[in-house]
Amino acid sequence: QVHLVESGGGSVQAGGSRRLSCEASGGTISTKTMGWFRQVLGKDRQFVAGITGNGGFTRYADSVKGRFSISRDNAKSTVDLQMNSLKPEDTALYYCASTYYLGIGTSTSDYNYWGQGTQVTVSS
DSSP states (O other): OOEEEEEOOEEEETTOOEEEEEEEESSOOTTSEEEEEEEOTTSOOEEEEEEOTTSOOEEEOTTTTTTEEEEEETTTTEEEEEEOSOOGGGOEEEEEEEESOSSOOOSGGGOOEEOOOEEEEEEO
């Protein structure tokens, strides 16, 4: 059973940057695709970015393309999300997730394990 813990959330002004980190324990993630999702209260959880096990492929939601960057360090069992040029609409609870699938799914049903989330608030 993989246990995921997110960190790095907080408050930031529009235009600023924030780096989220997800640390995995209880199992290896080096062969697993990892993803970041976000959720606003009252709305569905949405895909933000994903990365394959070896880091060779990444995928981004159109809304964050060019601003966010996902990376991983399998030796440390961590997956990071670098968020630049933040906008108020990026405000959400951000979740890390892992999946047994080899591809980068964009649906919550594609992922097996989830963290508790870390809040990011972007003020204008």
